[in-house]
Amino acid sequence: MLEISELRKRFAGGPGAPEGKLALDGIGFTVRPGEMFGFVGANGAGKTTTMRIVMGVLQADSGSVSWQGRPLTYEDRRRFGYMPEERGLYQKMRVAEQIEYFGRLHGLSGSRAAQATSALIERLGLGERRGDAVESLSLGNQQRVQLAVALVHDPEVLILDEPFSGLDPLAVDTLATALQERCRGGVPVIFSSHQLDLVERLCDSVGIVSSGRMVASGTVAGLRAAEGGMLRVVVREPAPGWADGLPGELTAEDGRQVLLVDATGDGQEILRRAMKAGHVEHFGVEQPTLTEIFKEAVA
Numbered sequence: 001m002l003e004i005s006e007l008r009k010r011f012a013g014g015p016g017a018p019e020g021k022l023a024l025d026g027i028g029f030t031v032r033p034g035e036m037f038g039f040v041g042a043n044g045a046g047k048t049t050t051m052r053i054v055m056g057v058l059q060a061d062s063g064s065v066s067w068q069g070r071p072l073t074y075e076d077r078r079r080f081g082y083m084p085e086e087r088g089l090y091q092k093m094r095v096a097e098q099i100e101y102f103g104r105l106h107g108l109s110g111s112r113a114a115q116a117t118s119a120l121i122e123r124l125g126l127g128e129r130r131g132d133a134v135e136s137l138s139l140g141n142q143q144r145v146q147l148a149v150a151l152v153h154d155p156e157v158l159i160l161d162e163p164f165s166g167l168d169p170l171a172v173d174t175l176a177t178a179l180q181e182r183c184r185g186g187v188p189v190i191f192s193s194h195q196l197d198l199v200e201r202l203c204d205s206v207g208i209v210s211s212g213r214m215v216a217s218g219t220v221a222g223l224r225a226a227e228g229g230m231l232r233v234v235v236r237e238p239a240p241g242w243a244d245g246l247p248g249e250l251t252a253e254d255g256r257q258v259l260l261v262d263a264t265g266d267g268q269e270i271l272r273r274a275m276k277a278g279h280v281e282h283f284g285v286e287q288p289t290l291t292e293i294f295k296e297a298v299a
């Protein structure tokens with residue numbers, strides 16, 4: 001289990017802002033084996049800083065990161081897979097050569113690195129580009145190579161900073177499937193993303209960070225249940241004034257009236273009134289999307 005606890009980090013200020021920038025203000029969360037954790041937050045919320053601290057690229061002012069119940073070491077980090085925000089490929093190096101090279105850096109033998117490289121090239125759909133220099137690849141293919149580099153040594157943990165940004169839907173699916181396979185094999189995966197529909201689709205749990213603090217976390221289902229949801233009632237050609245005095249918001253569209261009301265109220269009374277007023281086409285509770293939960297949490 002990877003445990004991130006109470007991390008604080010202030011970046012040094014300049015002449016205009018001597019107090020510096022408090023990037024992390026006590027952030028903490030836990031990711032279990034086989035769990036895919038979506039790390040979301042507005043620009044500048046502190047996601048990259050957190051991941052850099054986990055990977056030892058930056059040092060926290062206080063707080064801790066532990067793996068399997070003890071403080072994370074340099075050796076542990078070598079067994080992690082990391083996709084940094086700034087990416088980190090050698091542009092002139094060829095695809096296969098590059099992935100193999102990173103495999104060797106992480107301690108694989110030449111033959112194991114070559115074997116793992118071939119499997120990943122196949123898995124990530126890079127077969128036709130294996131001999132090409134990275135600089136000649138499209139952004140999406142460069143990102144596939146970057147993921148291959150993060151996966152080549154069969155990492156114990158995966159930390160990925162916006163792995164899906166700028167990818168077309170097919171590339172998203174290829175990368176997502178590769179991550180899900182690792183996850184099913186017991187690897188904890190943390191990835192940051194602004195694509196909340198994707199996070200909702202892929203992740204077992206989500207952490208919403210705002211101004212360096214975790215403002216909501218849990219399973220998507222748990223976060224939705226906590227939020228409550230809205231009751232949506234659609235009535236075709238209802239008698240005028242049927243919803244007078246009812247709470248919520250009433251709108252008209254195509255001869256129908258739509259009432260949207262907090263689902264915690266008396267739904268039965270609303271249903272009775274709606275059925276008396278006209279033909280009820282829809283009556284159901286709609287759970288908030290992750291985007292709605294996110295907006296509420298960071299407001």
Ligand SMILES: Nc1ncnc2c1ncn2[C@@H]1O[C@H](COP(=O)(O)OP(=O)(O)OP(=O)(O)O)[C@@H](O)[C@H]1O
Binds near residue numbers: 022045046
């Ligand atoms: N090296 C640095 N020096 C000074 N301030 C920094 C540095 N790195 C990050 N910051 C500041 O720390 C805050 C958190 O930045 P961070 O990159 O962690 O956010 P983020 O959530 O990853 O944002 P994004 O979604 O835009 O990538 C921001 O206000 C940023 O400007």
